[in-house]
Amino acid sequence: MESIQATKQRFGIIGNDPKLNRAVEKAIQVAPTDISVLVTGESGVGKESIPKIIHSLSHRKHGKYIAVNCGAIPEGTIDSELFGHEKGSFTGATATRSGYFEVADGGTIFLDEVGELPLPTQVRLLRVLENGEFLKVGSSQAQKTDVRIVAATNVKMAEAIQKGKFREDLYYRLSTVEINLPPLREREEDIHLLFRKFAADFAQKYKMPTIRLTDQATDLLLKYRWSGNIRQLRNVAEQISVLEQNREISYETLKHYLPDMGSNLPAIVNAKKSESDFSSEREILYKVLFDMKRDVNDLKKLTLELMKSGNAAKVKEEQSSLINKIYSEENEAEEELASIIEEETNGAQTDVEVFSIPEHASEQRKDKYEYAEEIEEEENLSLQQKELELIKKSLEKYNGKRKDAADELGISERTLYRKIKQYDL
Ligand SMILES: Nc1ncnc2c1ncn2[C@@H]1O[C@H](COP(=O)(O)OP(=O)(O)OP(=O)(O)O)[C@@H](O)[C@H]1O
Numbered sequence: 123m124e125s126i127q128a129t130k131q132r133f134g135i136i137g138n139d140p141k142l143n144r145a146v147e148k149a150i151q152v153a154p155t156d157i158s159v160l161v162t163g164e165s166g167v168g169k170e171s172i173p174k175i176i177h178s179l180s181h182r183k184h185g186k187y188i189a190v191n192c193g194a195i196p197e198g199t200i201d202s203e204l205f206g207h208e209k210g211s212f213t214g215a216t217a218t219r220s221g222y223f224e225v226a227d228g229g230t231i232f233l234d235e236v237g238e239l240p241l242p243t244q245v246r247l248l249r250v251l252e253n254g255e256f257l258k259v260g261s262s263q264a265q266k267t268d269v270r271i272v273a274a275t276n277v278k279m280a281e282a283i284q285k286g287k288f289r290e291d292l293y294y295r296l297s298t299v300e301i302n303l304p305p306l307r308e309r310e311e312d313i314h315l316l317f318r319k320f321a322a323d324f325a326q327k328y329k330m331p332t333i334r335l336t337d338q339a340t341d342l343l344l345k346y347r348w349s350g351n352i353r354q355l356r357n358v359a360e361q362i363s364v365l366e367q368n369r370e371i372s373y374e375t376l377k378h379y380l381p382d383m384g385s386n387l388p389a390i391v392n393a394k395k396s397e398s399d400f401s402s403e404r405e406i407l408y409k410v411l412f413d414m415k416r417d418v419n420d421l422k423k424l425t426l427e428l429m430k431s432g433n434a435a436k437v438k439e440e441q442s443s444l445i446n447k448i449y450s451e452e453n454e455a456e457e458e459l460a461s462i463i464e465e466e467t468n469g470a471q472t473d474v475e476v477f478s479i480p481e482h483a484s485e486q487r488k489d490k491y492e493y494a495e496e497i498e499e500e501e502n503l504s505l506q507q508k509e510l511e512l513i514k515k516s517l518e519k520y521n522g523k524r525k526d527a528a529d530e531l532g533i534s535e536r537t538l539y540r541k542i543k544q545y546d547l
Contacts, residue, residue, distance in 0.1 A: 124150055124179060132178075133171050136319050137312035141304040145172065148301045153179035158251065160236075160296050161274040163303035165522075165542075166353030172301055173232035173272035182270060185229030188222045193235035193539045198426060200243050202259045211260020213429045223256050223267045230270045236296065237277035237288055238536065244289045247271075251295040271296065306348040306355060313344050316352060320359035331369045333362055338373035346380050349522040350547065357546070381518045510545050513538065517547065 206221030282288035325332035520526035
């Protein structure tokens, strides 16, 4: 059996924490079997390495390894992605397509963020786990596949089951063996080691001397909460490596790069952020734009459903709350946007670096969608930057709790999840 150290080296896993070593050991032990494994741990702890170890040390190593991020695939297409579809099974299905479970026959599928799977997909998955059978979307003929499934989640599954979001029977099928990866803050010994490794990597990448922490800065590094775990540590190491001229990093400098994510360190706590976090006019303006964008997405969803089902009455009945929401919000949003534009135009204190507010704003106000589109095209990059800032801000405000942050931003958790991945937060 390959040793823990050799495996860590092979997969670039840094750290000597006993819990990390136990997780790697478990992966080595279960690899030759076909036991289903559930990898658990907070976001950014390094869950993706475990299924790779399992696949590479198993008899399936010459078969395919497919990693699927269940949280990032839109609900409407996930069944087709995973199980394939028959030609003509829905609008746009112009040819029969194989899904991952067919393609990975003889190999391993890693289902990341499995807690995000919609319930109907969970039923299909359960069937594959129970008898290796699946149905393509639009087909009634069962197909066989021989795939090992390794799943991962950072969601508290017991809570998801209790809320009816995740099937209990599927949870037990997926988690014959659970491999837990500890959060970084519980691996104090590894924090500095990882930081030094990342600092050395970035020094090489950017052809600059390696940054070094003073003793005080090292203390701060070790005591910080690291809600984003290794991903966050890596990002901080990269930012400092690129931005700081002085390669010796002091406590004060490091502090500057550590957002307050609910750390209990007196030095970096700013108390709870105030309600006025989103209160500057410009930020509200962005918020309104995001809300509009969300409405457009909702409308797209509705249109897609209409196209798929072709039964307007049924869709209207099923989506009545969505339809009501869109049409009742429209007036509100229009009024809000108009008043902000008016304030900005009348010389409010904020400098308008992103939008050039037209001189005759009242004329422009007539068609907010035209206005929004124009902005989006011209200022797409700035808008993305602002979106990133707002997301960061609300994640900080809610200590990384995606649900609360998504509620504040007025987007779904799934969308927020995609954005976090997109911006590598
Ligand atoms: N022990 C480690 N040594 C070196 N790099 C690591 C280690 N663990 C994680 N990383 C790095 O940290 C980043 C995050 O890891 P990974 O994507 O596996 O996290 P995750 O737990 O799957 O997160 P999520 O739940 O958000 O998908 C990656 O860039 C990964 O290479």
